[in-house]
Amino acid sequence: MSDLFKPVNAEIREIWRQLEMSWKVKGRGICAFPPLSFWDRELIPALTVLIAGLYRQQGPKVISLAVIMEYIHLATRVHKSVKANVARPTLWGDYLYARFFELVCSEGNYRLLTPLGKLISSIHLNEVKRARAGAGIEEIVAGERGRLLAEVARLSGLLAGSEGVEEAPLYNFGFTLGMCWGLEEVLPGSSKKYAAQARACLACLPDGWQRGVLLETIASLTAGDRQERSLAL
Numbered sequence: 001m002s003d004l005f006k007p008v009n010a011e012i013r014e015i016w017r018q019l020e021m022s023w024k025v026k027g028r029g030i031c032a033f034p035p036l037s038f039w040d041r042e043l044i045p046a047l048t049v050l051i052a053g054l055y056r057q058q059g060p061k062v063i064s065l066a067v068i069m070e071y072i073h074l075a076t077r078v079h080k081s082v083k084a085n086v087a088r089p090t091l092w093g094d095y096l097y098a099r100f101f102e103l104v105c106s107e108g109n110y111r112l113l114t115p116l117g118k119l120i121s122s123i124h125l126n127e128v129k130r131a132r133a134g135a136g137i138e139e140i141v142a143g144e145r146g147r148l149l150a151e152v153a154r155l156s157g158l159l160a161g162s163e164g165v166e167e168a169p170l171y172n173f174g175f176t177l178g179m180c181w182g183l184e185e186v187l188p189g190s191s192k193k194y195a196a197q198a199r200a201c202l203a204c205l206p207d208g209w210q211r212g213v214l215l216e217t218i219a220s221l222t223a224g225d226r227q228e229r230s231l232a233l
Contacts (some may be wrong), residue, residue, distance in 0.1 A: 004220055005046040007213060008053075015045040015066045019074075022099055039181060039221065040077070044069050044152055046217070047177070050210040051156035051170065061159055064107055069152050071099050072120060076144065112155065119151050141182030142175075149178030157205075166204075173201035173214075180221045195222045 005012060048066035052058065104112050122143055153174025157165050176198035183191040198218050202211060 004216060005042055005213070007209070008046055008049045011049045011063065011066075012042055012045045015063055015070065016041070018063065018067050019070055036077070037185075039185075040073075043181060043217075044073055044149070047149065047152050047174070047214075048156045050214055051153050051174075051205075052159050053210045054206045054208050055157050055160050055165065057156075057159045062156070064103060064109070065112075065155060065159065068103055068109075068112065068116070069148070069155075071103070072116065073148060076148075115151060115155065119147055122147050137186060138179070138183070141179055141186075145178035145182030146175045147178070149181065150175035153177070169201055169204035173198060173205065176201055177218065177221070180218065184221055189222075191222055195219075 045066045048069060049058075049062055052062040052065075104116070150171045151174065154167055154171045157170040158167070176194045179194040180191040180198060183194065195218050199215065202214055202218070205211065
C-alpha cells in the first residue's frame with residue numbers, strides 16, 4: 001500500500017509538511033486528530049497532484065490546492081468526532097476552516113471561494129441529514145466524500161485555466177472515486193458499481209502515466225484493504 005503513490009511521494013511529504021507547520025506552536029501540536037487511515041492521509045494530496053499532472057501542472061499552485069482541500073477534509077473529520085467534549089474539537093475544526101480561507105486569500109485564489117464555500121455548506125448539511133437519520137448510506141457518502149473528491153478532481157484539472165478542459169469527466173471521476181472511498185470504509189465490497197463508473201470516467205481524461213496510478217488507486221480502494229494508521233500530532 002505504501003508504494004501506491006510512490007511517484008508523488010515527494011509532493012505528498014511537502015503537502016503534509018506545510019499542513020503540520022500550520023498547526024504547531026513552539027514545535028508542539030495544538031490538537032490531536034481522530035485516527036486517520038492511509039487513505040485519509042494520502043488520497044486527497046495524491047489525487048490533486050495526479051490530476052493536475054494530467055494537465056501538465058505542477059509546483060506551488062498544485063501543492064497549495066492540495067493543502068486547501070486537506071484542510072477542508074480534516075476540519076470535517078474533526079467536527080464529526082465531537083462527542084461529550086464539544087468545545088475543543090469544534091474550535092479546532094473551525095481553526096482548520098479558517099486556515100483554508102486564509103491560504104486562499106493570501107494567494108489571491110478568490111475563484112476558489114465560491115465552489116469551496118458551497119462544498120463546505122453541502123458537507124455540513126449532509127451531517128444534519130445524518131443526525132436526523134433521514135438519509136441512506138449512499139446519500140450520506142455522496143454528500144461528503146463524493147462531493148469532496150469531485151471538487152478535488154475538478155479544481156485540480158482547472159489549475160491551468162478552463163480552456164480545453166472538460167469539467168464533467170473530472171467531476172464525475174472524483175465523485176465516483178469518493179463514493180468508493182466512503183462506501184468501502186463503512187461497508188466493504190459495496191462500491192463495485194462506482195468502481196466501474198470511476199474506471200469509465202478515468203478513460204475520458206488525458207492520457208499519461210498518472211492514469212495508471214489512478215487506476216491502481218481504484219483497485220486498491222475496493223480491495224478491502226482498510227489499512228489504518230494513526231496520525232499523532
